[in-house]
Amino acid sequence: MLSVTPIPAFRDNYIWMLRQDTSPEVCVVDPGDATPVIETLEREGLTLGSILVTHHHADHVGGLPELIQRYSPRVIGPHNPAIEGIDERVGAGDEVRVIGRLFEVLEVPGHTLDHIAFFTAGIPPLLFCGDTLFSAGCGRLFEGTPEQMHASLARLTALPEDTLVFAAHEYTLANLAFAKAADPDNPDIDAAEQECRRARELERPTLPSTIGRERRINPFLRCEDAGVRRAAAPQGDTADAVTTFATLRAWKDDF
Template sequence: MLSVTPIPALSDNYIWLLRQDSSQGVCVVDPGEATPVIELLERESLTLEAVLITHHHHDHTGGLAELIKRYAPRVIGPKNPQISGIDEEVGDGDEVRVMGRLFDVMATPGHTLDHISFFAPGIPPLLFCGDTLFCAGCGRLFEGTPEQMQQALTRLARLPRDTLVFAAHEYTQANLAFAQVADPDNQDVKATLEECRKVRALERPTLPSTIGRELKINPFLRTETSGVRQAAGTQGPADDNLATFTTLREWKNRF
C-alpha cells in the first residue's frame, strides 16, 4: 500500500513523500529544500530512491542538488535545461513506475511552460500537480497563457472525482477567501472555509483535496456557472469560459 506524507518546507510549501508500507525506500515530489527531507529520512531510517519534479521554479527544485549528492536518487521531471540533475526527462503521454504505482505524465502548462503533473490511476487515484491546481485556486501565469492554463485545468477536472489532489502549497484559506467573492452564493465554499479554518487551527494540512471537491468550490473550474460569470462581470456567449477565466486570474492577482 502506498502512503503519502506532507513534509512542510519553506514558508508554505509541501514536499510530498511517497512510501510503500513494505519498503524503506521512498520518493519525494518537488523538494524545494533538502533539510526537512533529510531530517525525516534520517529520523525514520528511510532511503530516497526517486524524486519527481513538476517544474523548474526554485521552490520546487532548490533541494535537488543536495539530495542527489547525498542519496543519488532517480530523478524524473520535464525536459528543461534550467533544471540540473534530471536523469529521466518525461513529457505528455509518458508513463513512469514509482513506488509500485504507474504514473501518467500530463503536460499542464500555464504557470510555467515546462509544467507537468503526475497522475496515478488506481485506488485511490493520486494527482501531484505542483502549482497548476490548488485547493480552490490555480497557479499564477508566469510563462503560459490563460488559454494554456484553462486547458490544463480542464484536463485535470476530467480525472475521476475521487482523485486525491496533492498541490504544492498551503494556499487554501486565501483561495477560499477569494472564492467567496468570485462565487458568492456557493454554500460549499463557505462550508469548506470553515472546515479548513478548524484544520489549520490544529496545524494540520488542508490537503489533499479531491477533484470532486474542487468542482464544487474552485471558481477557476466553475467559469461556466452564472454566479461566477456574474461576479466576474463577464459578458458575451455563455460558452466563452476563457474570458471568465482570464478575468478571474487577473482579479486574483490583485486580490
C-alpha cells in the same frame, strides 16, 4: 499500501513523500529544500530512491543538488534543460513506475511552460500537480497564457472525482476567501472554509483535496457557471469560459 506524507518546507510549501509500508525506500515530489527531507529520512530511517519534479521554480527544485549528491536518487522531471540533475525527462503520455505505482505524465502549461503533473490510477487515484491546481485556486500565469492554463485545468478536472489532489502549497484559506467573492452564492465554499479553518487551527494540512471537491468550490474550474461569470463580469455574463478565466486570474492577482 502506498502512503503520502507532507514534509513542510519554507513558509507554505509541501514536499510530498510517497512510501510503501513494506519498504524503507521513498519518493519525494518537488523538493525545494533538502534540509527537511534529509531530517525526515534520517529520523525515520528511510532511503530516497526517486524524486518527481513538476517544474523549474526554485522552491520546487532547490534541494535537488544536495539530495542527488547525498542519495543518488532517480530523478524524473520535465523536458527543461535548465533543471540540472534530471535522469528521465518526460512529457505528455509518458508513464513512469515509482514506489510500485504506474504514473501517467500530464503536460499542464500555464504557471510555467514546462509544468507537468503526475497521475496514478488506483484506489484512490492520486494527482501531484505542483502549482497548476491548488485547492480553491490555481497558479499564477508566470509564463503561459490564459488559454493554456484553462486547458490544463480542464485536463485535470476530467480526472476521476475521487482523485486525491496533492498541490504544492498551503494556500487554501486565502483561495477560499477569493472564491467567496468570485462565486458568492455557492454554499459549498462556506462549508469548505469552515472545515479548512478547523484543520489549520489543529495545525493540519488542508490537503489533499479531491477533484470532485474542486469542481464544487474552485472558481477557476467553474468558469461556465452563471454565478461565476456574473461576478467576473458585472456588466454582463456573456464572456466565454477562457475570457472569464482570464478575468478571474487577473482579479485574484490583485485580490
